[in-house]
Amino acid sequence: MNPNNSASSAARAAQDSTAFRVLARVGYVVLGILHLLIGAIAISIATGGGGGDADQGGAMQQIQKSPAGAVLLWIIVIGLIALAIWQIAEAVVERDPDTKKKWGYRIKFLGTAAAYLAIAGTALVSALGGQSQSSESSQSFSARLLAAPAGVALLVLVGLIVGAIGIAFIVRGITRAFKKHLALPSGTARTGIIAFGVVGYIAKGIAVAVAGVLFVIAALTHDSETAGGLDAALRALAGLPFGAVILWTVGAGLVLYGLFCFARARYARM
Template sequence: MTSEGARIVGAGRAASKSRQMEWAARAGLTARAVVYLLIGVLAVLVAQGRPAEVDQKGALAEVISHPFGGWLVGLAAAGFAGYALWRLSEAAFGVVGKGRAVGPRVQSFARGLIYAFLAFSAISLLQGSNTGQSTQQKGYAAAVMAHPGGRWLVGIAGAVVVGVGVALVIEGLRLTFMRNFSALPARVRTLVTQLGRVGTTARGLVFALAGALVVAAAWTYDPDKAGGLDGALKTLRDQPFGPVLLTLVGLGLVAFGLYGLAEARYRRV
């Protein structure tokens, strides 16, 4: 590496550890937490029969329909962009507590791309786009499956999401998410532990179901089954005892949102 290249890399590494990046990370974690709180509440309402799109964009659409909602969605977009920037900086320069290990950096890269897309979705909502996230995902799945080998790609993507969901369930049950925190007051640690256990497990179950639906879409060549988070939750609703199950999952996602607020405050970044 040339001296100029080393200087650029050094500057990038310093920026990834800066106070400004820390605030970007905390803003992003806060935005994520608030959105999951809203998704959880919407899931409970859908279980009671209210029509709504139960995913990140649906939650933001609910916000924008209220006074000052546009400003709040704009703040969420900025938060998602900050989260994406933080995760991509981790992918480039290493993850706190895990150094430059490849696995965590790949995870951070994927999370960065996802939240960059969410930032774009929030901005498109501000610009008047009414296309739901679930509809977009079905359209993407249909476009990919129209190409040779596309069904395999969609199926593999779904299997990866299932794997992420299973990993989150294991993380929730084993409480490994607590490694993101250093010193916490005893009462706060107990509350964060319980909220994280319930919330992370619920989030993992929803991810696993969403991924399974994507695999089913590829298997049956039916992109309408690839409905993402919204499709997963509404599939759950349509099962025996579905409203009860969806209410429990919604409350679990609310727990994840509350845990996320604590993470935004106390996480090591």
């Protein structure tokens, strides 16, 4: 039996499972909750309220402190793992005869799955009673890279990749490319979901792109503490002229992206 056909068949079987589809949709709800929290923390920082770390780790800490926090964290872990497996299944299933496009889609889906698994890992640490500081992880990662041979070049490459991902989010928002993955309703609901998607994707893209820039700066200055991930990127925006307004706008955009994720849970093509 051809291993590729076997893997594709297994992926299709998983995608045909109603229970698995429900769990994957829960994963989108989870992403929505996390972005709502991150956006709210960013707005709090913009208005001088502190608010904690504006990243996945900070969001997990907020959930951990809430009533039934441990239960919610385990739901987050399960939902994100299911969503990651769904992305892996999408990468395995043969959909496009064009080899170049096929591998492009595979890289995209596998990269997205890796991101979801990383967030699930952060949630798992919190569910087990620990604390995961995303900014410290980014700084530790940067320090290890800088200590390696050709570390500066590698960290610059990481920054460029992260920046490219941010730009891809912005482009996806501007071009409304996300619509092809949704079975949208008609009327006002459709207009609202698309508007949330456009603003949300652009806001998230800006935050991710700035994080990429910080990795490059960390490499060129040999200062690993500069690379603090999403929280550092959002705080860097606050340091710009009219930074409070910019950060508030991006934070509000992340909140809208969270709301878009809720709509995505309902209308995603699965």
